[in-house]
Structure formats: structure tokens, C-alpha cells
Amino acid sequence: DVQLEQSAGEVRKPGDSLTISCQTTGYIFTTNWITWVRQVPGKGLEWMGRVQPGESYSVYSPAFQGHVTFSSDKSTSTAYLHWSSLKASDTAIYYCARLGDYFDKSGYPYDFDSWGQGTLVTVSS
């Protein structure tokens, strides 16, 4: 079974740095994109971008470009989301999700076939 296990919730102050993780099991880590999705409590889903594990290649949504960094470690099958300087507006639940092996009519993977449980990041002074 494919499983994504995320790190525990974090509380930080504005300006702090933070890295959260998403450890995957049950499949070959380098074969599928890992995406990150933000959800402010009570609000909608926001696609942050994706990382191609093992290739150090990431695509960022324009809304998050320059504010976060994705990375991955093939040796531990883990993806990471990093902030160098948090803002209060970063308070949200962050999900990692695997994009599965099926492609839509345009040739893009569409199936978030496995999700992490979410990591709540709280940024408050």
C-alpha cells in the first residue's frame, strides 16, 4: 500500500525557519510527482507546486514561488517543504499528495491517489 506519513504539527514565530516532511512507503519514490497543497482552516485548497523526486526538479505555483522550497531525499523516500522566514499568513494545514499513474486527456496526471494526513503549521508571535 502506498502511504504518505507527514511530520507532526509545528508552532513557530514570524521570521523563523521551518522544514516539514512527507515520508513515503509502498512504491518506488522516484516514479511519481509529489505535490504540496495548502489549506487554511475553513478555507479552500491551494496547489503550492510539485517536486520530481530524485531529479531535484520542482515547479512552484506563482503564489508560492520564492517563499517556499521543495526538496526530496531518495535514500529515505522523503519529500520536504521548507520556509526560510515564516509569516503569520503561513498558518495553515499543509498536505503532501502523490500524483498517480493516470493521465488526463491533456497528458497530465490528475489523480491525487494518496495523501498525507496533513501538518498544521501555526505561526504566531
Add this chain to the structure above:
Amino acid sequence: SYVVTQPPSVSVAPGQTARITCGGNNIGGKSVHWLQQKPGQVPVLVVYDDSDRPSGIPERFSGSNSGNTATLTISTVGAGDEADYYCYVWDSSGDHPCLIFGGGTKLTVL
């Protein structure tokens, strides 16, 4: 960048049909997918490629896409369908393809 618009809320009586729209410029030319998210849970795919259903999703869930509007239709709505619904598409107009979510629609069963 591409914008996808959903109504914030839709209300329907039990047993009736709910229709949730997803608007975008010539969205009919894109593949539209729909997620259902219940409180405290991760999202679940209910419709992909405009109108196809993953295995395990009831036939009551259907979709269409034409022109500037895609629609998720849920027939014979029950209390268990109360959830947030999100449409999403891939947009290739920028330097790299980006996935765009609609703002989400809260379905309330009266």
C-alpha cells in the same frame, strides 16, 4: 494565470439534484477534475476528465464540460454528500504547467 471560479455554496433538499459549476475561460478545452472533501478528511476524487468516475464512486456523480463552464451533478442527494467540492485543471500557459484549484463549493443538504 488561469482562474477557476466556483460558487461558495450550493444548497439542495434531500433527494434532489445538486449542480456545482466551475467556470473558466474556455474551460471546455481543458480536462476538469473534481474532489470531494468532508470535514476533517483528505479529499477524494469523484470525477475526472470532465465526466468519468473512479471506481467506487456512485453513478449519482456525473460531470460535464463545455464552453466556459464545467458542472458536477449529484443526483438523489443525501446527507452523506454534504461536503466541500473542488474542481481543478492543469494550466499550461506559463513557463511550467501548474495545477489550478477552484475556490471550492460547500454543498449543504437541507
